[in-house]
Amino acid sequence: MTSSFEALLPSTERALLHRIAVAQTEGRAPSFAAGVVREGKAVWFGAxxxxxxxxxxxxxxxxIGSITKVFTAVLVMRMRDEGLLGLDDPLEKHLPGTGVGEVTIAQLLSHSAGLAAETPAPWWERSSGTLRPEPADVLGERPTPxxxxxxxxxxxxxxxxxGSLVEAVRGVSWEEALRGGILEPLGLTRTTLRPVAPHAGGWAVHPWADVMLPEPLEDLGIMAPAGALWSTVGDLGRFAAFLAEGDDRVLCRASVEEMRVPAVPPAAGDAEGGYGLGLQLLRRDGRTLVGHTGSLPGFLAGLWVSVEDGVAAVAFANATxxxxxxxxxxxxxxxVAEAEPRIPEPxxxxxxxxxxxxxxALTGPWYWGTSAYGLRVSPGGGVTLEPLRGVGRRARFRPLPEGGWIGLDGxxxxxxxxxxxRPDGSVSHLDLGSFVFTREPYGPEDAVPGGVDEAGWRGL
Incomplete structure (x- = not known):
């Protein structure tokens, strides 16, 4: 996201301020802060x-609570890109002795490894990390229910x-790997493991009265990669821009896009949600959002990116x-997306x-059976295949070095x-995963699987 834009319209800014003002008042939050990024540039902040x-x-x-998980996932994906591990590798290959069996790295990233949701008591978010000095201490007696x-x-x-995997493979602490692998390259100077002033204090607000209680601040120890980071609207806005476009200093665009692909079906009853490799997926208001939510005692956080709209937003409150x-x-x-829709490139x-x-010469109509499709050329030598009428499967393809194209979606x-x-070099048909697309619907000379009735087309 690199385009330069003027500030948002005054009417848009007022609508944004109204939304967070209502949230702070009705949610009874001691403080509320939020920001919007458009095309990689911070365009609005309110508090x-x-x-x-x-x-x-x-x-x-x-x-920022569990938004920390996205940072941990990026560190793992970066190690994959460097050839230090494979996503289908069992965790035990690189971190032996955990007792979780053949659970893979990809399954851990996508929360499909079958592990328990929480650690054994006491509740890790409100107790000292010294109670859980080793990975075995966070798993308990039945680690994979x-x-x-x-x-x-x-x-x-x-x-x-x-997080322990990052330390084992890198040979440095998770915090050091985070600093060198993400924070410094992206210039996230105000994202830290421990609070650095100025910072908000965490509060619990009484459910039935307008009074507050300070929440304790715990060092979470080895649980830190799951939710310990502190950050700012400014830093998370820059991180959101990275999640939209990638950055070769940290993780290339293709790998960031891979993180956004649904890895497992949504949980039962959650038709609008999903999860990729370290990123939550949300279908809301007719658009797809990627990002993460976060909470720890005293704090709530949210980061969402609409890649299609080129808009991202960050929001914080210091309430439990x-x-x-x-x-x-x-x-x-x-x-923002509805008030000031993205202006397409010329x-x-x-x-x-x-x-x-x-x-x-390959463009134009093709037929899968009697279903009509159109093939269109895309920039960079890619193609798009889409139905010309009715319902059907639309897909984009990018060229392969050895010839042909590979599907990108759907x-x-x-x-x-x-x-x-054909032997004479002329085009016979397109083959798409064994599906045959011909220039005519069931042409008698075409390579239609199962052949074509010799009598041809007929009326009643």
């Missing part, structure tokens, strides 16, 4: 506080194991419960190199599209 003149600013730290790979079951201990912070972050995206013709006559994700030629 409310119960103390006049003491609103947080873009550099005020809040604890569910079969691995079968269902989504959110697991904080799972991300503790991933009350304001629906992740919902507010999603609403901020909706407000249409431009293909370059001379992309206007390959052989590729252009039913044909990862499937190969190739041109099949």
């Amino acid at each position: 409310r506080s119960c103390v006049d003149g003491h609103e947080p600013d873009t550099g005020t730290q809040f604890r 569910h079969p691995a790979g079968r269902l989504f079951h959110y697991s904080n201990p799972g991300y503790t194991l991933l 419960s009350g304001p629906l912070v992740p919902t507010v972050a999603a609403d901020l995206i909706r407000i 249409w431009r013709p293909l370059s001379e190199a992309e206007a390959d006559p052989e590729l252009l 039913y044909y994700l990862g499937e190969t599209l190739r041109v099949v030629r």
